[in-house]
Amino acid sequence: MVELIGSNKIKTAVFISGTGSNLKNLIKFSLLKKSPIKISFIVSNNIKAKGLNFAKKYKIKKKTYNFKNKKLSEKLILGDLKKNEINLICLAGFMKILSAKFIKKFNGNILNIHPSLLPKYKGLNTHERVIENNERFSGCTVHYVNSSLDSGKIILQKKILISKKDTPTTLKKKILKQEHILYPKAINKLLANL
């Protein structure tokens, strides 16, 4: 894992594709004096991602890469991460799958948050599938990113009880609230004692 040198915070990039509620939450967390991270770069594959507005609001550098040519986009991203001295990547609703080469080049210092109790319900439409299967519990997971989707080492999980009245929409809302607690907690678990 990355090393914290002196009292410097770990320069972190957050990758998003959509709303960015986790991004906003991580920015707020990073602004706490005790937080081990500083968010200094926001990456998106989607120029219309609502979350990009937080870059302006919080004066954080941002850049969009179109991923039409994944190899090229990843190469450009790696260059920009280096330029911005980024040591940690937090994926937060990033809808592109990063290549094994990219992950290796970044020494595996990449985290992701997924809205299920991994290893159950990897991939998309988690809440729909969970409800369809009449599960009693769901939750969210923060994990390392490796080259297979949603399969890296688990750092922390939060389990929640599903009520009979829950729909994919209410479940999503409930879990998102827990995600906002879990992601900073997982980062602290990894980095706070360095």
Ligand code: GRF
């Ligand atoms: C979250 O549910 C996250 O777990 C998943 O994508 C969603 C992103 O939401 N990977 P937001 O853009 O952070 O609001």
